[in-house]
Structures are given as structure tokens and as C-alpha cells.
Amino acid sequence: MASNDVVMRSKTRSDIAFKTVIYIVCTILALLSLFPFIVMLVNATRSTPQIQSTAVTLIPGGSLMKNIKLLGEKETFKPLVGMKNSFIISVSVTVLNIYFSCLTAYAIHAYDWKLKKAFFSLIIGIMCLPGTVTMIGFYRTCYQLHLTDNKLMLILPAIAAPMTVFFMKQYLEGTLSMDIVESARIDGASEFRTFNSIVLPIMKPAMATQAIFSFVGSWNNYFLPMILFNKPKNYTMPIMVACLNEDIYKTEFGCIYLGLSMTALPLIIIYLCLSKYIVSGIALGSVKG
């Protein structure tokens, strides 16, 4: 009995030590995750001389308004234009991506057709193909057809999104029973209507998570818009951010931090509101794969 007691106690003691290590490491990592953003947000409210004397502090300064005014006077960084363009593109991309991925996944899940297997293999095969690979051909085609600076060139490709199709197919396999579809058929609904009014509502949870990722992915995309868009009026948010690298901002520390904050803050707020869905969505997506 006594020796058993000792074992138990030493075990709990080692558990406490173990737990302490976990909390210390997690706290350090959490600070590491937050530190750059805290510095960014705090310095956005401070003037350049203040930042020059102490670059890291937790106390906000009073120069937010002045920084906003200074930033507004500069030529290139136009956050509102960037936000508008990014918003138009990201929303369109998300809608097309989700709707057509569901449709394609349904085509694979619900029907038997000869080329289905080959088609699904194609989807897995191109799942991870990055835009880098197609960029030269795509750019040259757009250039020759005078389609650079056309937002549609960034939006329409979203119709074929293999990753989302793959996810949606996995989801359909787990949730949609063909009995429902059968009974809709008996009721005389057309196939297309069955899909829109019966299958789509069932897929809502999957659509929500995928929509978040699709939106954020499109919003954060820098590579393609940067190559395709030459006119400043078309610049998306990441291209606007890249403008902060220009020399005219080099001496305006407060402005750089403010510009960065303007691009990061909307995302941080959306993320904090939807974090529950996002965090569970990451796990869902990958375990299913």
C-alpha cells in the first residue's frame, strides 16, 4: 500500500512538472505569435520620432490621426481601393468555387458514368498544381488577348478548384444518402433542381468552412494579381501592401505600421469571429484527406 502511494505521489509530481513545461512552452509560442502584430498595432499609433527612440513598447502613442493623414497624402498605397478590388474578386471567387465544386463533387458522387474514375484521378492529379507552373502561358495568352487588368481572369479559374471538389466529395460520401435523391426523383423533380434545393442545403456546413478558406486564400493571393494587373486602380490588397516597400515610405515609420495594420486588422477581426469554424475546418479538411 505504502509503496503504491509513493508511486502515485511521484507520478502526480512528475505530472505537475510536465504540465508546467507545457504551459511555459505554449505561453512562449503564443507570445511569439502575437508579438509582431502587437508591435505593428502599437506602432501604428506612434509618430516616427517616437518609434525611432524606442521601437518596441506596449503603450500606444497619440499619432494615429496624424499617421492616417500622412498615409492618405502618399501616392501609391490606397487601402480602400485595394480593399474594394480584393473584396469583389474574393467574393466572386468564393461563390464560383463553392457552387461549382459542389456540383462537380455531386456529379462524381451521385452518378455512374464511364469516365468518372478518370475524371476523379485527374482531380487528384492536379490538386496541388500551383499557379507558378501555368503562369507564363496564362500571362502570355492574357497579354496577347488584351485581357491583363481584367478581373475575370482571376475569378473564372475558381470554377475548377480540385482541392474543394475533393473535400466536397468526401463530405458527400459521409452525409448524403441517395434515398433522398431517389425520393425527389419520384416526386418528379429535375436533376438540377434536386441538386439546388435538396443537395446544396445538406452541404451547408462543408460549404461554410470551404468558403472561409476560399475567401482568405483569394484575399491573400499576391502572385497572380501582381503579374496580371498593371493599372493601380485594379491593385488588390496584397499588391497595395507591397507598395509599402517603396522608398517614399522608408522614412515614415508610423505610416508603414499603419498601412500594415490596415491590411491585417480586417483579417484578424474576421478570424477571431470565425475562429471556431476555421480551427475545426482545418482538421476536418485534412483528416478526411
Next chain:
Amino acid sequence: MKRKKLVNYSKYGYLFAIPFLVAFLIFTFYPIMYTLLIAFTNQQGIIPPKKIEILKDPFSCFKYLFKKRGATGKMSYFLASLINTSKIWIINFIPQLTLALLLAAWFTDNRVKVKGQGFYKVVFYLPNIITAATIAILFRTLFGYPAGYPINDMLIKLGIFKKAFYFLDNGMASRGIVEFIQCWQWYGSTMITLIAAVIGINPEIFEAAEIDGAGRWRKFWNITIPSVRPIMLFTLVTSMIGGLSMFDIPLLFGEGKEKLGLQTIAIYIYQTALKDPYMYNRAAAASIMLFLIIMVISVFLFWLLRDKDAAKMAKLKKQEMKRAKALGRGV
């Protein structure tokens, strides 16, 4: 009822797959084919020649990718960029996976319940959601030189550095920072994926091991790691492909400078095609090489994701057919 069943629905399968297929053909297939074509032609210069022709030596662009740099005898830019990209990816991925595994094991420990897990998950994943372009320029500012930039300021005030260090002019330092950013942005995502995988392990296996007196470490090595291996492989492959197309952070953090070792493949393609020399054909050849590398990795991914049950069934069917054939011949 019976008549309904006779309706052939398969045409709807084709019908519903058409939009995807058309978009794929226009926006992925055609550009790849065109890229392949460009790689063999004389399309180069800010205003490419009116008459596009196949080069006298069709493979000269591909050869150029591997040819040593002029008289210096240095490795070609393309190969150097391939090595840079691999280096940055590997050095970011090893600590990323280690950290993610460790945290996943901690957060799923059945004896020590870590409180505030939800908070930690949200915070660890935060850097992943922020625009990479923003992160790159934020870090460029944090590590700026000489005065008034946070990291140098802190290190001097803490007495660690005597004078400011020019991080952005030092290859080792700037590569290290890019690797750090990659790891920092992605370990949260990998961790959440792995946690889900660990939770999916049958708890009875852990309980049985505990009854046998297995400690934390033994359980981690002998149960957790083998069980999550498929997910780890999946993460590895997708991360590798993502890593191969790394662009935003090395470009905006260190201007993709070749002498800093920050010129990745994607940056090489971009700079070759859309900056001064405007060598579309060389950039196209580099894209095709990248495509081939990614295809090889994708085949592996394909093998990972294959429908195991269907594959088994197909195999059995084949064996049966063989046996039947053999029997037929035997008789």
C-alpha cells in the same frame, strides 16, 4: 417505380462535370501546353519577335537552365534557385513538424489535461491567416537597419548587440528569418491537423499500453507516431508542393536577392520572364521543369490518397480473373 429506374442518369454526371472541365481546360490545361510550346520558341525580349518560331536547337532553353554561369563556373541560376527553395523548405519543415507533433501529443495527453487549448490553437494558427505579403513587409520592418527598428533596438537595449546588425544584407540571417516565418506561419496548421489525427486513434490502444506500464515517451513513439504516419505523409507532400512554389515572403522580405540565397524557383521564373531580360522561353522551360518535379511528388500523393478498398477489390478481381484464366487453360 420500375420504369423510373430505367431512366439513364449517367448523362447528368457528364453534364454536371462540364463546367469544371471547361474551366480546367481553359485556365490550367491550355496554359500549361502553351508554356510548353513557349519553352521551345524564340519568345523573348520586351517586344517578342513578330514571327514566333521554334528555335534551331529546340532544347536550348532547357539546356540553358543547367548550364554553368559564364566564365565564373558557378552553378546555373535555375539550379541554385532549386537548391535555395529546397533548403528553405527543409529547414522550415523539420522544426515545424517536430513542434506540431510535440504539441499534438501534449494537447491530447489523457493524464494531463492542458487548459486553454482553444486559445492556444487560435493564437498558434493566427499567423497563417494573415496575408503573406503583409507578414513579409512586417518582418522586413521588424528586422530593419540601422536605428529605430524593433529587433535591433531590443537587442541593443538588452545589451546583446553592441551595434545594429544588418540582417537584410546577410544571407544566413535573412534566409534564417524566411525559414522562421515559414515555420511560424505553418506549425499551427500542422498541429491542428495532427491533433485531429491523434484524437482519431482508438483510445483503447493507449489504455492497453498504460496497463502494460508504458510511459508517455513509449506511448508517443510506439503508438502516436505510427498511427499518424499517413497524415504526416500527407502534410509532408502538400507542404513540399507549397514550399516549391514559395514566392511572396522571400520576394517581399529580401527582394528575392540571388546573393542572399533567397531566389526561389517561383521568383526565378518571375524575374526571368517579367523583369529585365524578358526571357519568356527560359522562364517557360523552368516552369515545365517545376511542373515535372511537382508531378512526381503528386504521383506519390495520388498513391497516398488512392481509394484503398477499391484498389484491393480491383486487385482481387484481377487475381480471380487470372485464376479463372489459368483454370481455363489447365483444363
